[in-house]
Amino acid sequence: MRHGRTHVVGSGFVPAELPSGTVTFFFTDVEGSTRLLGELGAQRYAEALGTHHAIVRAALAEHGGVEVDTQGDAFFCAFASARAALACAAEVRAGLGDGPIRVRMGVHTGEALVVDRHYVGMDVHRAARIGACGHGGQVVISPTTVALLEPGEEVLRDLGAHRLKDLAAPIVLHQLGDEVFPPLNTLSRTNLPVPATPFLGRDDELRELLERAAEPGVRVLTLTGPGGTGKTRLGLQLAAEISGGFPDGVWWVPLASLRGASLVVSALASVLEIDEEPGRSLAASIVDGLGRRKVLVLLDNCEHLLDEVADLVSALAAGCPNTLVLATSREPLAVAAEQVFSVQPLVSQDAFELFHARARAAGADLDESGTRDVVTALCERLDNLPLAVELAAARSVALPPSALLDRISSRLDVLKGPRDADERQRTLRGAIGWSHDLLTDPERRLFRRLAIFVGGASLEAVEEVCEADLDELLSLVAKSLVRHASLEGSKPRYWMLETIREFAVAELDMSGELETSHEAHLHWHANLVRGAQGRLVGRGSGEWLARLETDLENFRAALGCALGRAENEAAIALASALAPLHMLHGRYMEAEDVLLRVLALEPALLDAASFQSLLGRVLHRVGRPEDARSAHLDAEHLLESNSARDEAWWKTWIGVKLEQAHYYYFENELDDLREVIVELTPHVETRGTPVQSLELLHVLAQDAYRRERYVLSDETEVLAREIHRRSFELEDTYADFTLGFCLLWRGKFEEAESFFRRGIDAARSRGNALIEVRCLVYSLVAHRRRGDLEGARALLRELEALDDLHGYVGLTSANASWIAYRDGNLDAALEYAHAALADWNRYQRSGPTVFQWAARFPLLAVELERGRLDAAVEQALAMLDPLQQPLPDELRELLQHAVDDGGSDTLTRSLELARDGGYI
Secondary structure: OOOOOOOOHHHOOOOOOOOOEEEEEEEEEEOOHHHHHHHHHHHHHHHHHHHHHHHHHHHHHHHOOEEEEEEOOEEEEEEOOHHHHHHHHHHHHHHHOOOOOOEEEEEEEEEEEEEOOEEEOHHHHHHHHHHHOOOOOOEEEOHHHHOOOOOOOOOEEEEEEEEOOOOOOOEEEEEEOOOOOOOOOOEOOEOOOOOOOOOOOOHHHHHHHHHHHHOOOOOEEEEEOOOOOOHHHHHHHHHHHOHHHOOOOEEEEEOOOOOOOOHHHHHHHHHHOOOOOOOOOHHHHHHHHHOOOOEEEEEEOOHHHHHHHHHHHHHHHHHOOOEEEEEEEOOOOOOOOEEEEEOOOOOHHHHHHHHHHHHHHHOOOOOHHHHHHHHHHHHHHOOOOHHHHHHHHHHHHOOOHHHHHHHHHHHOOOOOOOOOOOHHHHHHHHHHHHHHHOOOHHHHHHHHHHOOOOOOEEHHHHHHHOOOOHHHHHHHHHOOOOEEEOOOOOOOEEEOOHHHHHHHHHHHHHHOOHHHHHHHHHHHHHHHHHHHOOOOOOOOHHHHHHHHHHOHHHHHHHHHHHHHOOOHHHHHHHHHHHHHHHHHOOOHHHHHHHHHHHHOOOOOHHHHHHHHHHHHHHHHHOOOHHHHHHHHHHHHHHHHOOOOOOHHHHHHHHHHHHHHHHHHHHOOOHHHHHHHHHHHHHHHHHHOOHHHHHHHHHHHHHHHHHHOOOOOOHHHHHHHHHHHHHHHHOOOOOHHHHHHHHHHOOOOHHHHHHHHHHHHHHHHHHOOHHHHHHHHHHHHHHHHHOOOHHHHHHHHHHHHOOOOOOOOHHHHHHHHHHHHHHOOOHHHHHHHHHHHHHHHHHOOOOHHHHHOHHHHHHHHHHHHHOOOHHHHHHHHHHHOOOOOOOOOHHHHHHHHHHHHHOOHHHHHHHHHHHHHOOOO
16 A cells, blocks of 8 residues: 655645555535535635645645545545544544534545546445535544454444445444534435445436426426436435435335336335325325425336326325425326436446446456547447446456457347337347347346246245256346345345346247246245245244235236136135235235235135135225125125035134124224124134134223223233233234233333333334334323323324324324423414314224323313313313223312313313323
8 A cells, every 4th residue: 555745636736646455535524614604704714714724734744644636625535544544533623623614524444446546436435425424523434444443442432324325235333532413414214225236427417416306396306218227226316315305204116017007006105104094095195194294205117107107296296295206217207297307328437437347346357547448439339328338347257348349349239129219228128138149048048037027036936937047047147137135134036127127028928938937937926825824824924924025026916917817726825815915014905906806706615705804804994894894794694605614614704703803893883892702702712723812812802992991900901911922922913012002001101111112123123014103102102191201202203203103193193282282382282182183083983082181181271271261171071971081080070070160270170180190
């Protein structure tokens, strides 16, 4: 490693030597420079900036750093030593002291590539990202720099794992010193994927898009262009860059694998975790769910679903004023609010750097200067299309760029598209075709067969469906025709970029193997769910459900194939897994569609009864209780038509009756609920499975909740603890919530909170959003009852960060009203309380509506404080309704006395008592 004297590259000087090999990069930036200019004025700001420059350059000179570039108030420096870089950072921070200028600094160590006397490569970008994520006076350090320090050499503070805006996987960042700063400006609340390759080039396009996205009134911004131009990667990077302006989330919705227009809304709802609401379309629920939140949605690969996407985007633009929709598509969406940005091929320099970066990643050893003209010509022959450049770079391990250029020149037009296709798209097909032609016959066969998978597949599936050889598969990965990922704790998956997959599908069709591949794909997935029968509930179910969800697109495709080919047995097997899976993840519309289609096949009696019963649950969830009742009764009538009473019949019958019991609980039809319990109990004891026995205990607990009006007895607590014990044995995700819920209404608030917190962790690990919300909501109630305002406030923030409250808007708003009242914000307390009551009026028979005291006590307090005595008495009267959860005796008597005499003194005493109990 070498270093030279301090020089200023940006000012026209070139350092005698830049550090090379492993280099520590050091970036600085003045925090709030625009604000400072306004506060200090031009003269004083210029003087302060001059002092800042002198301090930085003196520190660089002292510690052997090289000033690589200076832009305005930002420095880019390089060091041959990590220790020297940190010493320089510490000296800069000390030199600036308490002056008006505060500088954020980033230090990162990586491999340095010098091209034309300047640094290039991802480590430079990574260092800049690290420098930009901190705050004034903070020095943020990458793990590669920390690794070069001796333990205890510096005082370092662990800042935890963070995703930077280069979209790479999370890294653990540290800061120099133990001072406390605000959270780093890194990615949060996002599902943006970790791309397989870094973002290179496109600086001008990204800058223009950042300006476009920042313009007032921009609601829809569509990136258009032919396949392979890098629309998706550019869109992802743009979303990452502007993520800080969207505190409520940045969400990526991949649409390429969807083949049904009706799935677009469902795909967005799934990403946002928004469920259907009774009597409303899913699109309307999404609009309501987003409301005025500041959210960015990236709809990726829209071209084959333009009409459906356009309708959805129009609704979002009209109803969600703070939502920005980014879209990538081969053609515009043609909606009124749309702004279109045409993504062009790379400029020559960016294409050259992309080629070299990908060639190095593939293991090629290229001389940048010696190959510049050839590589530039090669990229231009490929129209500088990113995908085509990457494919060519992947081959540079075996063929030098000159040989690649000769081969492409003679073979480029072998696979042209239609005459009316965009020329660049035809060239891209030629590039893929050329790459395909370089494969061996076995590799070609595997390449085209892989196209049968939608959204990728596991190694096991690839080997079975495609009759794949592992070495051939890995060869396709090495040649960039197939992508590979292996997340921690999961099996590897293999997939194709969509453009490449389209080419492979055409090859599969021309080979005559399309039908046999469809058959192999269908049978593999049908057999997989047959093997999973009995494992989707109880012990081990979490792993299986996660596995099915990972391959959701393949299962959708397999079901469509089975229905199209009239392979009813396979369709029934697939539906038996897909429908409950859709239910678990809140995709009720899809669940209903699957059930109706499979019921139309007239399955065997027991299957039909199970499907009808599940349909009843779906219909109840979407707010159609009468249709749900009919479905439940139809399921029972089907079973009654069969005189055979074997073990399978009884198992199905018990399942049907348990679903009926849950329906009666939620509809508050207690006589019917108890009748079902009496009918069920002896048969569950003698014929039920362990899961069904546990489910009956849940039904008994539900009955107790209703009978005891949520003021629970010793016996109910004993029952809840037994449910908890058995639930853990069977790995039921309801375990901690059920016991926490019971303990809450037993007044054991701290113990309830501990179970709710465990339930939140378990639900998040399993992806069960409903249980997560329930645990958060009732934990908030427990904190409230203990009078823990700050603990309740923290939980409310967690709830407000969610995209869907799964029917608990009322209870959440009620507790927000309590917090607002405690904060002295009476107007907000009224607003939240009325919102809670309005929500409960929509669900008159469901459980949370019996806890109206949660909203009415703040209302009573505000009305009394503002001298509206009659309105306050109305709130007291409503809480005494026999359908509401009873209040403690002394509090109830005070409220009754206040209603009887209408006196403000009695109401005031009741509020004092209510405050002691966490009601107000």
